[in-house]
Amino acid sequence: MTTRLRYAPSPTGFLHIGGARTALFNWAYARRTGGVFVLRIEDTDRARSTDEYEEAILEGMRWLGMDWDEGPGIGGPFGPYRQTERFDRYERVAAELLASGAAYRCFCDSARLDALRTRQREAGETPAYDGTCRDLALEEAERRAAAGEPFTVRFRVPKDGETLVQDLVCGEVRFPNADVDDWIMVRTDGTPTYNFCVVCDDSHMRITHVLRGEEHLTNTPKQVLLFEALGLEPPAFAHLPLMLGNDGKKLSKRTGDTSLQDYRDKGYPAAAVMNFLCLQGWGLDETTTIFSLDDLVRHFDPKDVRKGGSVFDPKKFLWMAGEYLRRESLEELATHCAPFVVAAGLATEEELAERAEWFRAVLATERERIQLYSELPARIAYLFQDDDAVVYDPKAEKNARKHEGRIELLETYLEWLRPRLDPLDVDAVREATKAFVAERELRFPALFQPLRCALMGAAGGADLFDVMALLGPERVERRIRAAMERLA
Helix, strand or coil, X not given: CCCEEEECCCCCCCCEHHHHHXXXXXXXXXXXCCCEEEECECCCCCCCCCHHHHHHHHHHHHHXXXXXXXXXXXXXXXXXXXXXXXXXXXXXXXHHHHHHCXXXXXXXXXXXXXXXXXXXXXXXXXXXXXCCCCCCCHHHHHHHHHCCCCCEEEECCCCXXXXXXXXXXXXXXXXXXXXXXXXXXXXXXXXXXXXXXXXXXXXXXXXXXXXXEHHHHHHHHHHHHHHHHCCCCCCEEEEECCEECCCCCECXXXXXXXXXXXXXXXXXCHHHHHHHXXXXXXXXXXXCCCCCHHHHHHHCCHHHCCCCCEEXXXXXXXXXXXXXXXXXXXXXXXXXXXXXXXHCCCCCHHHHHHCHHHHHHHXXXXXXXXXXXXHHHHHHHHHHCXXXXXXXXXXXXXXXXXXXXXXXXXXHHHHHHHHHCCCCCHHHHHHHHHHHHHHCCCCHHHHHHHHHHHHHCCCCCCCHHHHHHHHCHHHHHHHHHHHHHHCC
């Protein structure tokens, strides 16, 4: 049997990292087993669902390297793939369940239900529907409905026995049916609810495996009972562990619960995001931390997912981002960093393209010092500043000014350096400068601190002689001369 897995996001917000992990695991298992990966949009929340959010979700999945075999923009044999386009099917299934007695109309209004829940809470009971309309004769229910009386459609949960779920991650989970409420399938306005839609869709689309977050486990007995009422075999379920913050609590905005788009916009490499999310509950083995999308596909099995909650460690995530960034070629790094340089207003795309070789040289000096693409612009802004208006960091200027002979030393060094600038042999000038300092019995900071302030305006950063090569002879001289005036 061909495996069929799905990811079914609601376009009521951007793709969050928990949802991205769920999508990755479903996609990987479909690819590993030679199966089908279905993308289904659960957009029945009409008030909050938007085309913008839907496109952002699709874009985020593509960014992580996922594609889909059936879904929006592709179609497929079991479409349509947006729930708002499937209402006719939900109506047919609801009618079948009413006719078979597996569901019933409930005419209780919201005021009665609110009062019922209040009494139950005051009595220390778990709020649940009391079954007032459960035993209404079908003929009476149809008469009241035909007369225009508002109603919901509830699923008739068996009141004895239990529902067994063989979960691929959690193992055997038993739910006493007495603890499962007669839940609403269709609201008074005719819109279907989540648990009803998902069973209708999964059954029609022949989904064989459902991998989803642990928070959905409590929905599972409702869905399994509905599958059985329809005479269908439920899919295999695998409920993925919660993603926890460093405090051991459910991940929150404060500890990292941000959208996938946030991490992309912060400059995290897509491959690092994929890798890190997969480590939230799964691993290639006990020791391997860095692995590729291909490794994930070759080895992922939901049975290997850990039961316990996974800790989302932002520091480890940032470290991993740096590891992936430094594995990229300079050409790849230039492609990924360029949008951030442009967004910072340092250069246009055309200007960077015209100076492609120079930009790669810039990246070569900074690659070991950054962990995110977004960190680059602040570190190289000095290269784009006017030579007579370099922004001096207060610490850099303080370091430069504490050397009394700084102006004379800069002037002497410039005269010595000028014939060596064009062409500039970085290694040779670096060693010769060390000799220049030693011959004058100076400490290295006496020259290097004023010189770094002059060329970069910073107290630290890239190798000064690499900086000279990036600036070029004329700009080096102009900056040193400008510093001699500004630091006087």
